[in-house]
Amino acid sequence: MSFDVSVHKRVRSAGREFVLDLQFKTDARRTVLYGPSGAGKTLTLQAIAGLLTPDQGRIAFGADLLFDSSRRVNLPARQRRFGYLFQDYALFPRLTVRQNIAFGLQRGWLNPSRRVAHEAVAHWLQVFELTEVAGQRPHELSGGQRQRTALARALVNQPRALLLDEPFSALDPELRERMRDELEQLLDRVDVPMLMITHDPADLARFGQHRVMLREGRVSEAGPLSPGAGHPAV
Amino acid sequence: MDSSAWVALALSLKVAGWATALNLVLGVAAGYALARTRFIGRDVLDALLTLPMVLPPTVLGYYLLVVVGKRGWLGAWLHETFGIHLIFTWQGAVIAATIVAFPLVMKAARAAFEGVDPKLEQAARVLGLGEVAVFFRVTLPMAWHGILAGVLLAFARALGEFGATLMVAGSIPGQTQTLSIAVYEAVQAGQDDQANLLVLITSLTCIVVLLAAGRLSKVRGGLP
Numbered sequence: 001m002s003f004d005v006s007v008h009k010r011v012r013s014a015g016r017e018f019v020l021d022l023q024f025k026t027d028a029r030r031t032v033l034y035g036p037s038g039a040g041k042t043l044t045l046q047a048i049a050g051l052l053t054p055d056q057g058r059i060a061f062g063a064d065l066l067f068d069s070s071r072r073v074n075l076p077a078r079q080r081r082f083g084y085l086f087q088d089y090a091l092f093p094r095l096t097v098r099q100n101i102a103f104g105l106q107r108g109w110l111n112p113s114r115r116v117a118h119e120a121v122a123h124w125l126q127v128f129e130l131t132e133v134a135g136q137r138p139h140e141l142s143g144g145q146r147q148r149t150a151l152a153r154a155l156v157n158q159p160r161a162l163l164l165d166e167p168f169s170a171l172d173p174e175l176r177e178r179m180r181d182e183l184e185q186l187l188d189r190v191d192v193p194m195l196m197i198t199h200d201p202a203d204l205a206r207f208g209q210h211r212v213m214l215r216e217g218r219v220s221e222a223g224p225l226s227p228g229a230g231h232p233a234v
Numbered sequence: 235m236d237s238s239a240w241v242a243l244a245l246s247l248k249v250a251g252w253a254t255a256l257n258l259v260l261g262v263a264a265g266y267a268l269a270r271t272r273f274i275g276r277d278v279l280d281a282l283l284t285l286p287m288v289l290p291p292t293v294l295g296y297y298l299l300v301v302v303g304k305r306g307w308l309g310a311w312l313h314e315t316f317g318i319h320l321i322f323t324w325q326g327a328v329i330a331a332t333i334v335a336f337p338l339v340m341k342a343a344r345a346a347f348e349g350v351d352p353k354l355e356q357a358a359r360v361l362g363l364g365e366v367a368v369f370f371r372v373t374l375p376m377a378w379h380g381i382l383a384g385v386l387l388a389f390a391r392a393l394g395e396f397g398a399t400l401m402v403a404g405s406i407p408g409q410t411q412t413l414s415i416a417v418y419e420a421v422q423a424g425q426d427d428q429a430n431l432l433v434l435i436t437s438l439t440c441i442v443v444l445l446a447a448g449r450l451s452k453v454r455g456g457l458p
Contacts, residue, residue, distance in 0.1 A: 046356075049360055050359075050360075051356050051359065051360070076359070077356070077359040077360050078359050078360070078361075078362045078363055078364060079362075080360075081362075082360060083360075084356075084357065084360040086353055086356075086357060088353070090351070090353040090354055090356070090357040092354060092357075092372065093376075094375060094376070103358070103361055103371075104361030104362050104363075107362075107367075108367065109366065109367050109370040109371065110370075110371070111371050111375075153361070154361075157361060157362060
């Protein structure tokens with residue numbers, strides 16, 4: 001169970017050119033990709049998830065090759081089996097909590113019905129204490145309930161790993177600390193490796209067993225982070 | 235009660251219904267393509283496809299005659315290959331109404347698709363959905379409100395279509411004489427009673443359409 005990532009990608013936005021050129025390997029259960037905004041963290045996460053195609057490189061998870069430009073391998077996002085937690089959760093606004101969680105279980109061209117009954121959905125509703133709000137829409141939920149719904153939606157598909165995109169950056173500081181506690185407890189309960197990207201040193205200290213420091217599209221430093229090592233200067 | 239008025243109403247509804255159904259497919263497809271693909275000349279294509287909204291209907295009618303008329307390149311081919319005549323038929327009226335109302339659906343659909351958060355589509359892909367499923371389960375439901383508004387406007391516009399229809403389909407009672415054309419004919423012929431009846435029917439039909447539209451958008455708003 002390990003990420004082996006090597007990505008080269010040239011992107012142009014608003015007249016500026018940005019070059020992502022990085023390699024890292026990790027077999028830790030919790031890895032944090034850390035760096036200032038604009039360092040290429042989100043691009044890296046999208047490349048791993050299959051939402052962005054690198055110009056060159058190789059991306060593997062464990063024994064599975066997901067992308068290899070030299071061998072013309074490029075698995076679409078739907079076949080990579082990652083759970084992706086978006087920065088603002090990206091819950092489907094017109095679906096209820098239950099429908100959101102069941103979303104990935106249902107194949108075909110129709111969304112799950114409001115009364116969708118599925119063992120796995122019921123399980124995650126219960127584990128994440130969402131049973132009471134199962135019939136509500138995302139805009140009716142608290143921040144914590146939204147995060148748990150997004151996590152449940154990802155976990156119900158039995159992903160091989162969780163990819164977390166700045167999970168607390170949109171929150172005010174007080175709530176951020178609470179949500180950090182909550183996410184840590186939730187992650188302790190599920191046995192899925194995770195890769196988080198963040199620009200917040202507190203996230204790095206809390207979740208980073210293995211850290212990869214990014215700067216201007218490159219890895220500036222990487223390695224295991226011993227508990228209590230504090231906040232490394234970047 | 236003059237039954238020809240009801241025949242005209244039925245014909246108007248038939249023509250507008252077909253034109254709306256065609257635009258639901260064509261307009262949504264064009265709006266999606268313009269919103270999601272980048273190519274050289276996209277803005278020019280958008281402008282060309284919007285032309286029917288601003289051109290005088292008579293000019294459109296003339297273009298249509300040139301294209302699907304007996305000597306038009308498409309019309310001649312249709313006639314020789316399938317024996318199909320479009321001029322002076324209700325199908326010709328459908329084509330005229332479809333083209334006139336098309337930009338209303340396309341514009342609304344393009345704006346609606348551009349307003350859909352791409353993150354929601356990405357979330358669906360990561361959750362295992364293919365592109366067609368993403369379209370029908372995420373993109374289309376998110377854009378549906380905006381599209382529906384355009385579709386209802388298109389129906390109303392098709393119902394009121396006059397100029398292009400008259401040039402392409404003419405004014406044959408019971409075949410191509412829609413409500414709006416029948417009103418014109420009645421006034422021209424000095425049949426004030428008939429004109430009054432037709433105007434009343436037209437107004438009532440429009441009110442019913444508007445009420446139905448309001449009702450429909452409320453029901454849709456309650457669905458996921």
